[in-house]
Amino acid sequence: MSAYITVDLGGTHIRAAVYHPGNTRPIKHKKIHTRAPKSTVFERILALIESIWPEDETIAAIGVASPGPLNPQSGVILATPNIPEWENFPLGPKLTEYFGAPVYVENDATLAALGEWRYGAGQGHHHVLYLTISTGIGGGVISHNQLLQGFHGLAGELGHVTVLPDGPLCSCGKRGHLEALASGTAIARYVDEELAAGTESSLKPGAALSAEVIAEAARGGDVLAQSAYARAGTYLGIAVASFLHIFDPSIVIFGGGVSQSGDLLFTPFKASLRERVFNPAYLENLTIATAALGDDAGLLGALALVQLEHKKA
Amino acid sequence: MSAYITVDLGGTHIRAAVYHPGNTRPIKHKKIHTRAPKSTVFERILALIESIWPEDETIAAIGVASPGPLNPQSGVILATPNIPEWENFPLGPKLTEYFGAPVYVENDATLAALGEWRYGAGQGHHHVLYLTISTGIGGGVISHNQLLQGFHGLAGELGHVTVLPDGPLCSCGKRGHLEALASGTAIARYVDEELAAGTESSLKPGAALSAEVIAEAARGGDVLAQSAYARAGTYLGIAVASFLHIFDPSIVIFGGGVSQSGDLLFTPFKASLRERVFNPAYLENLTIATAALGDDAGLLGALALVQLEHKKA
Incomplete structure (x- = not known):
């Protein structure tokens, strides 16, 4: 039987899995750290793929979700x-050369957008806007059942739209x-700057200041922490209003760690979105x-991709 | 023989034309003022369509380009x-009822985006971004040879993306x-406000202050007029950089009266675009x-649409 391997390359972990066609439950699944002494990231990817390569099956194709x-x-x-x-870095050609598979x-x-549309929250929708909010902000768009990739394949960089021309450095x-303005890093930086400026808070400046720690403080009543999420949610609403005017999706899906902060982010986000949308329709x-x-969004998105591309080829 | 009628409804003029399938040269073409005493805009549309309705042909469908x-x-x-x-206003249903045609x-x-892609500057491109800059700013996007319309048909409102959250009223x-920030109206308003604030210029405040008059003054060396175009071009560059990150088109097409101002707008636009694009790719x-x-962009875009839709129906 033939199978697909998919890989999700993250800043801290690399995940890989083996799937049979038409089945989203992996027959193998493994996760390692992205960095380790004495080996390059590319060597670690090779070793991970080799370690899950099934003995008695043909690999029809390999799909890789990579930061861009x-x-x-x-x-x-x-x-x-x-x-x-x-x-x-020619990641695709080097993997093809090494493994002899497409x-x-x-x-x-x-x-992740493709995965959520095919197998997750976006199933049944024809117009999907996906945003992942963690250290950075990434995005993906499905319009008329088509993944937007663009001329050079560089479409969907929704974290890199200008919301405040003279705003903080990205x-x-x-x-x-x-x-x-609205990523986890942006939330932490804002609190750090406010602390440096003397704003009162239960939070302490420094490396431990993360979006998660700030969310906890906000839930505990810290006013600075709450305002940091309110600010991020407000800018997120401004950007998503623009995305609605641009794409007019039927669903907006939020992934990533920061999107798990719940009302802290989404109450100001929704108020800002309602205020900024220029027609209630x-x-x-x-x-x-x-x-x-x-x-698993990245792995499953890569699975959707290889199945799609492999059919075409 | 069967034919198509297309109508382009503008703020000052309504245009209509009759086309044979597969031919972009109209067999009839007529233009009237949008407003006239003692008749409504809808009555004027009806009269215009009736006046060009061919005697010895069947009308297969009517396409209307309307402001949204x-x-x-x-x-x-x-x-x-x-x-x-x-x-x-149910323009489509009312016209169908009156004329008995789809x-x-x-x-x-x-x-206009569809027209430019099928018959104009965008021919042969698969990823087209179109912006029309006149009194307002409108847009249209073709991605992977597909016109983006969205869930409610409200996609492509590219003039209504936020570029400066606390900026002037739209x-x-x-x-x-x-x-x-970058339409003809915005350019005129900026000059008007600067004049009111006492900035020196050859221009006079008031109703005659149009983007065209300002362009003339700029070419004559007026510093305020030049700075008004520079400001518009800079904001246009910020927005188009975001559109590149979002859509990654292979062509950006500018229509509308203000886009005919040449280097006045496009020199600052291109500098701003280069500065704001986050990857040179x-x-x-x-x-x-x-x-x-x-x-004729609207009429020909409507022709492209009716031919496309009529084939589907």
């Missing part, structure tokens, strides 16, 4: 903040992007949902 | 600034939209073009 920006046509990673040594590489957030080096029968696939 | 937002599925105009009496209604900017009632082989179809 990347070119899905060539399989080349242009640049990625968490793996700075990969500039113009390899499809796509942006991890794009694949991880990409530009100013005022959604990611610089955009909100009619619009579903706002959280992602259903959890940590 | 509107619902292309139902043919209902939700609201439109230039015809305020049309709130939830009627397809779409947003005028969306249809015609739609919300703040800081691209239209409120978006600009590789990207074409920036002006619209090729002129005043």
Whole structure:
């Protein structure tokens, strides 16, 4: 029997799984740390794939969810903040050469969008907007049942839209992007700056200041922590209103750790969204949902991709 | 022989034409003023269509390019600034009832995008971003050879993305939209406000202050006029950079009167775009073009639409 291998490459972990066609339950599943002494990230990917390669089956194709920006046509990673040594790194061609199987590489957030649409919260919808909010902000769009990839395969970078032209610096080096205003990193940076400016809070500045710690403090009544989430939610609402005007989706799905902070983020988000949408028709029968696939979104999105691409080939 | 009628409903003129299938040269073509004493806009549309209705041919379908937002599925105009009496106006159903032919209604900017893609500057491209800059700013997107319409048919309102959250009021009632910063109206308003604040200029405040008059003054060396175009171009660059990150098109087409101001707008626009794009890969082989179809873009877009829809039906 033939099978697919999919890989989800994250900043801290690499996951891989083996699937039979038409089945979303993996026959093998493994997770390792992205970094380890004495081996490169690419060597760790090779070793992980080898370790789950089934003995008595043919691998029809390999799908990889990778941080981007990347070119899905060539399989080349242009640049990625968490793996700075990969500039113009031909991940797809190198894996194909090593394993002798077709390899499809796509942006991890794009694949999470595809996964949620095919197997998760977006099932049955024809127009899906997906945003993942964690350290950064990524996105993916399905419009008329078609994944938007664009001319160079670089579409859907929804964290890198400008929301405040003179706003804070983004991880990409530009100013005022959604990611610089509403990601976990942005929330922590805002609190850090306010603490430095003397704002009173139960929080302490420093490396331990994460979006999770701030969420806990906010739930405990800390006013600065609450305002940090309110600010992020407000900017998120401004951006999502623009996305509604642009794409007019029937569902907006939120994935990523920060989206699990619940009302802290979503109450100000929804108020901001309602205030900013220029015609109430955009909100009619619009579903706002959280992602259903959890940590497997990338693996399942890559599975949807390889099945789609492999049929075409 | 059967033929198609298309109508382009503008703020000042209504155009209509008759086409044979597969031919973009109209067999009849007529233009009237949108407003006249003693008749409603709808009555003028009826009279215009009747006046060009061919005697010896069957009309297979009628296509209408209308200002929006509107619902292309139902043919209902939700609201439109230039015809305020049309709130939830069932333009499509009323025309179908009157003429007994299938009627397809779409947003005028969306249809101009479709027209430019099928018959104009965007031919051969699979990923097209179209922006029309005149009194307002409208848009349309073709991605993977598919016109983006969205769940309620309200996609592509690219003039209504937020570029400056606390910026000037937009015609739609919300703040800081691209239209409120880079349209002809926005350029004139900026000059008017600067004049009121005492900035020196050859221009005089008042109703005669249009984007065209300001362009003339800018070419004559007026510093305020030049800065008004520079400001609009800068904001346009910020927005288009976001659109590249979102859609990754292979061509950006500019239509509308203000886009004919040439370097005045496009020099600052291009500088701003280059500064704001977060990865140079978006600009590789990207074409920036002006619209090729002129005043007929709406009529030809409606022709493309009726031919497409009529085949499906």
